[in-house]
Amino acid sequence: MPSAELAPGDGAATAPITARSPLELFWRRLRTDKVALTALMFIGLLVLIAVLAPLIVKLVGAPAPDVQSSAALDPTFGSPTGPSSEHLFGVDKLGQDVFSRVVYGTRVSLQVAILSTGSAVIAGVLVGMFAGYYGGWVDTLLSRALDVLLAFPILLLGIGLASACSLGNGCAGGLIQPGLTVVVVVIAIATFPYIARIIRGQVLSLREKEFVEAARSLGASDRRIIFRQILPNLVAPIIVYSTLVLPQNILFEAALSFLGVGVQAPTASWGQMIADATEIFDTAWWFMVFPGVALVLTVLAFNLVGDGLQDALNPKRGR
């Protein structure tokens, strides 16, 4: 029998043994999770709606979100009218179109969610890494500071800060302006200590690992170790935690707006719409139901995606 050596190329063709990157593995696992995928697609749709809000409103033929059309109000009672061909979701107390306000409200929700989660993650990761890596007095100082922040009644802190900054010219010398900025800052402050605590814990164990020892013995600087050796290993927890915090932050924004200290009218926000609707819910259900459903679906979608990501990144995690 002629012993024929296999040509290198042949083997690869018949038995494709390629190394899969972690990203690829993650994607393969996620792909099988139909629920998470559906939720992800819904979020994609939301992003589209947010970006194309003016176009969608125009296509449907609805007025802009801040147009007060008194013709749509009951002339005798001044009460809002319900869904009709002219106003798909009815109008609110000022005759503003609920459909276009719900659509534009998507912008606020996503904007706040992304900005506040983003800044909370950056702040949390930085603080957590420094505390965990350096230990000693740096750790003590930062951890105690975090403890103090965690001990704050967050909603009260939010209401206090937001209402203090809602009057006149904002706070911190005009740096924090009423409206969106206040909301983002409040939510970021409320959220980042949790992230910092988790990251610190991870770093505490990572810094004892051999590859860190190795890097240190080769003379790598602290900065290089933190950002080049440790940070990449934190990607999974960061992603998982961000996706869990995101829907919470959407709710937080809604709560602040509900309490009247969030995004200010005439900018449309779901929480603010729900707050306005509570007084007249028994006569104008549409005013609360549509923004309410939008809020529930959005938060649910982010939660489901978060779960899916967690499973995909960490398949061994027990349920």
Add this chain to the structure above:
Amino acid sequence: MTQRNLTFARRPLFAAYAAAAALALGACGSDSSDNGDSQADGGATSAGFDAAVPAGDQQKGGALKLLSSESFAHLDPGAAYFQLDYMVMFATHRSLYYFKPDDPKTAVPDLAEAAPQIAADNKTVTVKLKKGIKYGTNDTSSPVNGQEVKAADVKYAFERGFKPSVANGYLATYFKSIVGADKAKGGDVAGITTPDDYTIEFKLAEPFGATLAKALVMPITMPVPKSYASKFDAKQPNEYDSDPDKQAFSGPYMIKSSSPGKSLTLVRNPNWDEATDERPAYLDTIEWTLGTDPNVAGRQIMSGTGIVNGDTPAASTIKQFATAAKDRISFTPLGNRFVNINTQKKPFSDLNVRKAFAAALDRKAMQLTRGGTLTGDIATHLLPPTLAGHEEAGGADGTGADYLANPSGDMAVAQSYLKKAGFADGKYDGPAIRMLGDNSSPAKESAAVVRRALESLGMKVNLTSVEHSAFYTKFCNVVDQLKKIDVCANYGWLPDFADPYAMLNANFNGEAIVPVNNSNASLFDNEKVNADMNAAAQITDEAERAKAWGAIDRALVEQVAAVPWFWDKTPNVRSKDVHGVIAQWNAAWDLSYMSLEK
């Protein structure tokens, strides 16, 4: 007056009942102006137990319940300055003069024997008192129980109003012309004298007798016996106010018990003699529950018996009654609303910019924010239909100013005025406008419409939304703040008595501007208007007086001292077995005239 206007605005037109058959609600899609017209007198005239003084078919006895979410501010005749307080004060005490429920324009004697005598020089006002009116107290062993009301008690009632422990809110407005009143701190006021036990005389430093005589309907004229009350008045807080069941009552009812924020019970005053009083006082007891959710109260009134509203019904309650129980809701006209604009600060110091804003404001949309045509008419000038001078200033049609001609606003007119003001393309391009607004519904929505009007002129708006009471006490009644504010969006005014002076003087007389508790939120100070007002306050002839104040109203519209947009009507609702009677002057139930069906 601060307290009174506060209130007013705090309770969007509170309300009431009855007679709304006249509401023209029935005809769906009836023209809104029709609606408005029929209501202008509809509140006053209606079938059955309406605001007309009841006929003899009403019966004595029974307990009436009132439900309100709001509480009383002061239950002391010297300090009371609030719609709800008035309801209780006028049932438990007797003022020199009062308005019968169906006629808010003609004061009739109560404690007084006859109309006040105004001296020819307009500087002395003399009032004779009835004899045989006695006090009643809960503690029957009290020396004041059964004591007769004397002129000295009315004098003391005025004097104690100046004490910090009473701190009356309107003495300085209507009674400052009394000799010695400007320096009064609670002691003797030289200008108030009692020649005998049944005569009280007011001597004035200036000829304002006619206006003072009209103000003798205020609760400050309710008698307070000095020997009994001075020990309470010496303390701070004043127990005469905080423990109202300790008062000496001259009215048909007494406050039996009061639990602040929770409840109040009135019972008959055994020492009240019906021979001395025209009020029928049918009810035996009146129980007032405070802190009730407005929606819950509405449902209880709708389905229960013997219940009426104590303060503004919820919007859903109004809608429910007006559609399903029209004969149990009424709308009583009283007061007005206007947007104040700072007439001393750019850009609104320019008359043309003020006119442009007036033209841009969609008053129809403003009306809708307050509850549509039912709860009031779109204003075309400042004096509401309930006051003399209204017709003289143009009636419902207005003064003919082009910037108030279209109730939905007129952008073409607005732009033409902006061009006249020097904004070449009809768009404002100056610095941002600072606007103060109320943050609770429905004032919040009204403010949103005002904001929209400003933005439609090209103005960038910085809106500060504050709580209702802060809107007045921290901002729009404080001159130092007003200097930094361009627009006060949610101003409302309830006249203290049926005279145009009570509506216009405090709000638009430049001489009435004071550092705090300032009611002139436009900082409007026009020498000619000031002089006209001071002259008109001295006119005693009713027709001349109406003409003079009508002309002042026109001048204020011409100067756009403020943008009038609403003549309020206050809704009131009742259970089906209540013979409701509304005191039109207070736009609230008159407890001394109501009764229950058996």
